[in-house]
Amino acid sequence: MAGGRRLAAALLGALLGALLSAAQRELRFRPAPAEAPVRLFTEPELARYAGQQEGQPIYLAVKGVVFDVTSGKEFYGKGAPYNALVGKDSTRGVAKMSLDPADLTHDITGLTEEELKSLDDIFNNVYKAKYPIVGYTSRRILNEDGSPNLDFKPEDQPHFSIKDEF
Numbered sequence: 664m665a666g667g668r669r670l671a672a673a674l675l676g677a678l679l680g681a682l683l684s685a686a687q688r689e690l691r692f693r694p695a696p697a698e699a700p701v702r703l704f705t706e707p708e709l710a711r712y713a714g715q716q717e718g719q720p721i722y723l724a725v726k727g728v729v730f731d732v733t734s735g736k737e738f739y740g741k742g743a744p745y746n747a748l749v750g751k752d753s754t755r756g757v758a759k760m761s762l763d764p765a766d767l768t769h770d771i772t773g774l775t776e777e778e779l780k781s782l783d784d785i786f787n788n789v790y791k792a793k794y795p796i797v798g799y800t801s802r803r804i805l806n807e808d809g810s811p812n813l814d815f816k817p818e819d820q821p822h823f824s825i826k827d828e829f
């Protein structure tokens with residue numbers, strides 16, 4: 664009886680060993696998955712990701728960077744406390760900790776030093792730390808009149824690699 668159990672254990676060990684080495688071979692020869700490409704979002708395109716439809720990802724832009732905040736559904740989903748922030752660039756609201764519809768805009772005109780510092784803190788320590796970047800708002804690259812936004816520097820963007828097409 665004990666011998667039978669030892670044999671079963673040995674067989675199981677051999678089987679696991681074979682499976683593991685097959686898995687290792689598989690991993691070694693498979694090319695690394697490419698990073699998901701980033702996208703450019705117009706306002707109507709971003710508005711499609713406001714958490715209203717079940718199963719649709721939820722996107723929120725801060726400082727023109729579009730984050731996938733689907734994993735924070737309890738904050739941003741339909742009926743959740745910060746749902747008003749999503750589907751748009753809510754930079755001003757995040758800087759001022761305000762959900763007032765007038766503040767749910769990319770516009771940072773007239774913010775105080777303290778609000779700008781708070782914005783950078785939340786941008787770096789909440790959004791960049793917690794959520795994947797899926798793209799940029801078109802406004803970050805072009806001004807409203809179609810002229811280039813001279814403040815936009817691709818090389819400063821997170822995830823940017825000089826070999827990637829932007």
Ligand code: HEM
Pocket residue numbers: 732735738745756757759760761762789793
């Ligand atoms: C009475 C008022 C508020 C209370 C008690 C409150 C409370 C909280 C708490 C406890 C968290 C952390 C949750 C966690 O990490 O598990 C949080 C996160 C957050 N709060 Fe508030 N909050 C308030 C108002 C606001 C307002 C007005 C805004 C407007 C923008 C705001 C924006 C945020 C954001 C952006 C996060 C980060 C969510 C994330 O991790 O994705 N909060 N809040």
